[in-house]
Amino acid sequence: MTAWLVLASVGILLAVLIHGRVPAAIAFTVLAGIYLLAGLIQASAYLASFSNSALATLVVLLLVSIALERSPILGQLSRLLIRPGSATRAVFRLSGASVLASAFVNNTAVVGAFLGMVTHQRRIAPSKLLIPLSYASILGGICTLVGTSTNLVVNSFAVNAGLPALAMFQFTWVGVPVALVCLVVLALSARLLPVRETDSKRDAHAYFVEALIAADSPMAGKTIEANGLRNLDGLFLVEILRGGRLISPVGPETVLEPEDQLLFTGEVQKLQTMRQFKGLHVFGAPASSLLASNLVEVVISNESELAGRTLREVDFRTMFDAGVVAIRRGERRLTGQLGRIPLRVGDSLLLATGPDFRQHRNLDRNFHILNGDGLRPHLGRWQNRLVTGGFALVIALSALNWLPLLQGMMVLLALLLASGVLSLSEIRRRFPFELVLIIGSALAMATVLETSGAAALIAGGIRYVFQDYGVMGAFVGVYLMTLALTELVTNNAAAALAFPIALSTARAFGVDPTAFVMVVAYGASAGFLMPFGYQTHLMVYSAGHYRMGDFVRVGLPVSIAYSVCVLLLVPLVFPF
Template sequence: MNLEMVIVIIAIICMLVGLFFEIARPDLLVFFTLFFFIVTDIATTEEALVGFSNEGMLTIGLLFIVARVFEHSGLVERLVTKLLKKAESRKGAMFRLLLPISGFSGFLNNTPIVVTLTPIVRKWASEHNISPSKFLIPLSYASILGGTITLMGTSTNLVVHGLLLDFGENGFSFFELAWVGVPITLLGLVYLILIGHHMLPDYKSLIEKVRENTKDYLSEMVVIEGFPYNGETIEQAQLRNLKGLYLIEIIRGNQRISPVTSETKVYIGDRLIFSGMISTIADLQKRKGLKLDTGTDLTLDDISNGNNQLVEVVVSHQSSLLGKSIKESRFRKKYDAGVLAVHRNDEKVEGKIGDIIPKSGDLMLLIAGPELEKNLADNNDFYLTSPIANEKFQENENKGWFSLILLVSMISMVTLGFLSIFKAMVITVGILIATKIISTGEAKAAVQFQVLLLIASALGIGNVIIQTGTANWLANEVVSLLLPFGLLVILATIYVMTNLFTELITNNAAAVIMFPIGYEIAISTGVEPAGIAVLVAIAASASFLSPIGYQTNLIVYGPGGYSFKDYIKAGFPLTLIVMVSTVLIVYYKFI
């Protein structure tokens, strides 16, 4: 090992630590590490930026656009809603939910599927007096399992496919991963339906918790005679930037004003609704003309009628809110919503709402105005996990069916070998835009550029690992240490290492770091590289032990009220099932 390899290993370890502790956004941390390799001349610019032209990465960008079309068509939601209505038991509902979800996830991006179905599942569970926490982790796990069936099932498969092409290999055929994906999906579904849901708790949703303990979240003051700022703005009345309190709504007769801006005027007789540190409300009582209404019977339903509604959202990995306080992000103005509560790890985040700095996975309860849906559609800051009353799918459902037929046609062309997956998606997106099924603006908004930056940067780091000889050195060390124990042990070690990276950082970064090492091990042992590639792709996707390893786990984390131990409890048996099955199938099929 030379000095250059030592620097590469130390830099990557620092990056992994930063990703685990969420020091900064994942894409920025990985890109900064790549930038470090460039400025220290460990890698040339060409070597470092190779990921930005990777076919797998570009295909993922196109798939974001295709997924947006189906997300807005409502086809998946309507089918699952019909299936759930016919369910007569919990196991029956689980079967009717998980089987189609795993099938859809083989061909569509599983993140929007889980996002759009989470509100539907929660509504169904509430109507049948069943805790949503019994269904949401299985929903995420089923989507992950289904994503292992095809080449386009998950971004990780496409990343590894792109790496194979970069290494001069043939890449995956469309259904090559199905040799492993189908068995582990079937075994996984049997486990989830018969056993897994028994290991999950009966938790209440955040809205239900707040509804049962409204006085812990809301407080009401009445503006009475003698108020010196009658008819003046909230800013002039010094009702903004209060210590630990957040003015979320003004009730004026039958009129409800929310969100409240600095220019909103206040009058005698107004009822002022505050959230935040209710214990500090006593400070306001000292002000002339303000009276605490201790006998208020205010409920969540009182503040969520008219143009306002209660909405739950989960902060995404790509959110622009990360690193900023709610006040600094100008939340109320930007999203047309006030923050009622923030929960993290199933506990309320105490303190002044405006001073809270959101983290990915945080669950926010919002009092939303009519513009929230439009504002959320323009960015990827949140995953919406409760239904919006005025949400509408595309008016012409035929667009969804046309898109489905088009996608099936392109998949057939890829399967028959007439087109590569990249060319097929280029044609698909081109037709969708040309036929105005999706506009260029919507297509641009659908692409998650932060995800693409993360993948491209990680691919560059993977290339650095190869070019500096670090992958070769690590592979030789693994082979020399484990070869006496047999090839099965080596395969299991690669799987465990990849899976561990996935749980600690992200699936795509784990695949990119482990693939070069696995490839070198394949060359050293005479193993078919495609087999190692399948192993790495499956292991990188099979994130069942934590909410941070995979986006769909993060989406259901807050709405389900889960803790880390819930993922371990339900996910550990599934992890063992998938690992043993994958290693054995790869050993006997690909080696």
């Protein structure tokens, strides 16, 4: 009975994660807490889940990566990759560099380093390059233990289950061939991506701007045509919200009233046109003053505290010394009150910045900048040598089994703090609390799944379904289950849910569990079809003006090639 109740609770968790309204950290923590209160796991085992050595390694590695993000190497490399020529060659060069960098550096840092340069160069349409950039960062991540947090998450589950820790280059034997095959497929399938940069209709409908007719505005009482709003160059009045009623389409004879909320769409370069209208406020500030400021285009990062909140809920100007001018979300048409729309990771914001904007310490946590200089200064020459050289040395010593990765990263982190490259306040701001809650809670849940017999029930079901196909059939089944999970929820959550099932399935067949462990890691990184399940996809979604179909069109061939290679190579490299 207990096993069935645990399975039901996991099913509810999965439904909550797919729904997306409740953050994964809260969902996992609450369920693990319920198991603790119900006596399904002892307090000592629960606390041990959060002190897992592999989880500690992941946390320290992410903190060291904060310094790696500031290295000028990626920025310098990005300027060399896009040269005049065919888009296919540019995709291959950029993707190859992203694979190499992502094998050792956090993939969000890699994509973030290339994002601004790719978006604002005019040699090749950014829409041809950004999805391949995101996919390549995934392919690089599967090549080493430190390439992606998902590999380290799986390693933490393996250690917690009493299995040997995964080695630094244990992923390489499968990861590199898979990455090479998928790079070729990606370069070919990228031809299917649209060239939206030269689409004038798209340019004219890039950002959405919410404006308010002030009570004393001279625009009130006049028609749209009389106010000169009908034929604005590069701007289009989409709709009017009046007292909770939506007026759309807007006719030239529509008379404006005080407190009317106008929704415009238009190009960044044309937004200055709105300064000429007296009594028109943009996101709570007069358009004449707001649009006189410097305009900075940013993308909301996966670590941002803005995600899931509306602009009405946050004191944006106090937080960042900037006002929001406009919002863009891919190619999706936004409607209604923009200030009440919950922001998402990957949304593009156009900000009118004040003089202290770049001095605010919370910028690097919340945004990826798309124009102008970076939000933070690059490392100096000696700092860059310390960070990159120290990181390479720790990786090498770990690969040679001369120094455990955790100890090496701890020493490097201490050096970065002592030298001033990192500060304690920076670490406090960027500490991955949510990831610790998710993984620690998931480790506790995995223990409950094992001890309650719930994992054995699922493994028995898999064995029953695939009994005619043997262990290979079950192996494929576990991979497909993990693949489906990672498209529906985040990659780390998918690994957390799939691992105990994969381990129990291997034990049910009486085989070495290594292949099943590895296929969970590879399967949890196979998020190529849905833009909302992987953080780097969200980063490029709005910047590339993509639609959902663009990811499916390019991602499906890559996903098929990836899956075939993984399912063929893993049993060869890690026999059952």
